[in-house]
Amino acid sequence: MADLEAALSVALQGAKGPGALVPVLQRLQGELGYLPGPALEEVARRLGIPPARVFGVATFYSQFSLKPKGKHLVRVCLGTACHVRGAPQILAELSRQLEVGEDGLSRDGLVSLEEVRCLGACALGPVVVVDGEYWGRMTPAKVTQLVRALRERGKGEA
Numbered sequence: 831m832a833d834l835e836a837a838l839s840v841a842l843q844g845a846k847g848p849g850a851l852v853p854v855l856q857r858l859q860g861e862l863g864y865l866p867g868p869a870l871e872e873v874a875r876r877l878g879i880p881p882a883r884v885f886g887v888a889t890f891y892s893q894f895s896l897k898p899k900g901k902h903l904v905r906v907c908l909g910t911a912c913h914v915r916g917a918p919q920i921l922a923e924l925s926r927q928l929e930v931g932e933d934g935l936s937r938d939g940l941v942s943l944e945e946v947r948c949l950g951a952c953a954l955g956p957v958v959v960v961d962g963e964y965w966g967r968m969t970p971a972k973v974t975q976l977v978r979a980l981r982e983r984g985k986g987e988a
C-alpha cells in the first residue's frame with residue numbers, strides 16, 4: 831500500500847471544492863487500493879467538505895471500498911438452490927483454508943471472500959465465482975483445488 835500522505839497528494843493534486851470529490855476518491859483508491867477512514871477525513875478537511883458528505887459519497891458508490899481488498903475476489907453463492915446443495919459448507923471450507931478474517935480478507939491479503947445471493951447459474955450449484963470465472967458443482971475437494979490455484983496465481987504476481 832502506498833504511503834497515505836503520498837497518496838493524498840497525488841489524489842488531491844489540482845483538486846478544489848466539492849465538485850472534485852468523486853475523481854479525488856477514485857485516484858485515492860487507485861493509490862491505496864481502498865479508502866481508509868483517516869484518508870477520507872483528510873480529503874474532507876483539504877477540500878473543505880463536511881466529513882459526513884465525504885463518507886456518504888464513499889459508501890454510496892459501489893466502485894468505492896472502505897475496507898482493504900484482496901488481489902482476487904471470490905464470491906460464494908448462498909441463494910436457495912446453492913444453499914440446499916451445500917453452499918454453507920463450501921463457504922466454511924473456503925474461509926478455513928484461506929484463513930479469512932472478519933473483514934472478509936484472507937490472512938495473506940490475497941483474497942476477498944464475499945457472500946452473494948444467486949449468480950444466475952443455479953443448475954451449477956453450489957457456485958463460486960473467482961474474478962468472474964464460474965466454478966460450478968463445488969465440493970470440499972474442489973475448494974482445495976481452487977485455493978491451490980489462487981495461491982499459485984499469487985506467487986506468479988508476487
Ligand code: FES
Nearest residue numbers: 907909912949951
Ligand atoms: S442460487 Fe446460486 S446461482 Fe442461483
